Amino acid sequence: MKFKSINFTCKNCGAPLRFSPIEESLKCEFCQTIETIDSSLKEIKEYNLKEALAELNRQNEKEINKEVKCTKCAATFTMNPYSFSSNCPYCGAPAIIDFVKEITPHSLIPFQLSQKEAKEAFKRWVGSLWFAPSKLTKFLRDDEKLKGYYLPYWTYDAKTVSDYYGQRGDIYYVTVERNVIVNGREVRQRVQEPRIRWTPVSGRVHNEFDDITIGASKSISYTILDNLAPWHTDRLVPFNEKYLAGFTSEEYTIGLDNGFELAKVKMNSVIVQTVRYDIGGDQQQITSLKTNYYDTSYKNVLFPIWTAQFKWKNRTYNYAINAQTGKVSGERPYSWLKIALVAGTLSTGVGGAIYIDEHPQIIKKASQFLHLLSVNKS
Numbered sequence: 001m002k003f004k005s006i007n008f009t010c011k012n013c014g015a016p017l018r019f020s021p022i023e024e025s026l027k028c029e030f031c032q033t034i035e036t037i038d039s040s041l042k043e044i045k046e047y048n049l050k051e052a053l054a055e056l057n058r059q060n061e062k063e064i065n066k067e068v069k070c071t072k073c074a075a076t077f078t079m080n081p082y083s084f085s086s087n088c089p090y091c092g093a094p095a096i097i098d099f100v101k102e103i104t105p106h107s108l109i110p111f112q113l114s115q116k117e118a119k120e121a122f123k124r125w126v127g128s129l130w131f132a133p134s135k136l137t138k139f140l141r142d143d144e145k146l147k148g149y150y151l152p153y154w155t156y157d158a159k160t161v162s163d164y165y166g167q168r169g170d171i172y173y174v175t176v177e178r179n180v181i182v183n184g185r186e187v188r189q190r191v192q193e194p195r196i197r198w199t200p201v202s203g204r205v206h207n208e209f210d211d212i213t214i215g216a217s218k219s220i221s222y223t224i225l226d227n228l229a230p231w232h233t234d235r236l237v238p239f240n241e242k243y244l245a246g247f248t249s250e251e252y253t254i255g256l257d258n259g260f261e262l263a264k265v266k267m268n269s270v271i272v273q274t275v276r277y278d279i280g281g282d283q284q285q286i287t288s289l290k291t292n293y294y295d296t297s298y299k300n301v302l303f304p305i306w307t308a309q310f311k312w313k314n315r316t317y318n319y320a321i322n323a324q325t326g327k328v329s330g331e332r333p334y335s336w337l338k339i340a341l342v343a344g345t346l347s348t349g350v351g352g353a354i355y356i357d358e359h360p361q362i363i364k365k366a367s368q369f370l371h372l373l374s375v376n377k378s
């Protein structure tokens with residue numbers, strides 16, 4: 001399919017303009033002329049999720065070959081099937097084309113971090129990494145180019161009502177007699193030991209969710225995209241092509257329906273917390289949980305991301321930077337020597353606490369294990 005591209009040119013010298021995060025405007029690279037983007041008062045709307053899912057046309061999700069003619073140098077090039085803006089590979093001029101997907105973004109967060117600021121954020125991140133090889137920080141080169149992307153995200157709003165059944169555990173203490181070593185001698189002593197009493201419970205909790213964000217691109221790993229959150233969606237502006245000039249922009253490749261399934265997983269972990277709070281007591285078990293979603297709505301938005309790769313010992317690592325907040329997310333090499341050193345001290349208080357802090361399920365397992373021990377002893 002042939003696509004006509006648009007770009008914006010400098011009124012002073014005719015060169016192509018690009019969006020500059022520092023000026024929050026279009027800027028000419030040659031004569032530095034700045035063209036401001038009119039702020040729009042258009043409302044950022046939420047769209048009804050149920051209606052959209054019912055209306056979506058499911059057949060036409062084939063990848064399209066996008067032939068684009070550059071308005072600057074007239075060369076023809078092929079754009080990624082899911083991209084709708086990039087730069088001409090021959091002359092570098094920004095090229096923006098039409099959407100092909102049924103749902104199009106009506107709002108976006110403009111780039112706030114320049115490439116230079118993003119690089120600095122990345123270097124700080126590498127320096128702060130646990131287990132990062134010491135040489136890595138020095139190894140990263142300054143000439144490494146970051147690529148700027150506007151990636152598609154879904155945001156979902158929902159109200160939920162959840163019915164649950166479960167058990168509430170209350171700890172109480174009993175006095176038992178036990179042989180204890182005091183000053184090297186065994187003596188009989190009375191000690192307090194914890195027990196737990198389980199009571200069946202059931203109930204209903206309500207939750208309300210606003211702008212749960214789900215990455216809708218397959219170009220960058222879902223984990224990396226997800227870790228770039230939070231996004232400040234109160235800073236969304238109405239869609240305008242001028243913000244895209246110079247960046248690669250993508251349409252969604254994870255559909256509205258699949259995105260909502262991923263959003264449900266996120267909502268569920270909040271709902272489980274609400275249920276635990278509702279049950280109360282010292283421990284909680286949830287045996288069944290049924291959630292109904294209502295007043296569901298969505299937005300299709302574009303979020304700005306800087307991304308690049310680095311090579312370390314024959315492996316490629318991907319990373320990305322939230323170009324609104326500077327948060328970095330990525331794959332990282334580990335130094336096994338550092339891990340071994342820390343593992344040796346894990347049994348001491350400090351190391352153990354840090355380790356457990358990152359793994360709450362280990363605390364749960366450990367406390368269950370301790371509980372078993374105390375039950376077996378009596």
Ligand SMILES: [Zn+2]
Nearest residue numbers: 010013028031
């Ligand atoms: Zn110019």
Ligand SMILES: [Zn+2]
Nearest residue numbers: 070073088091
């Ligand atoms: Zn060109």
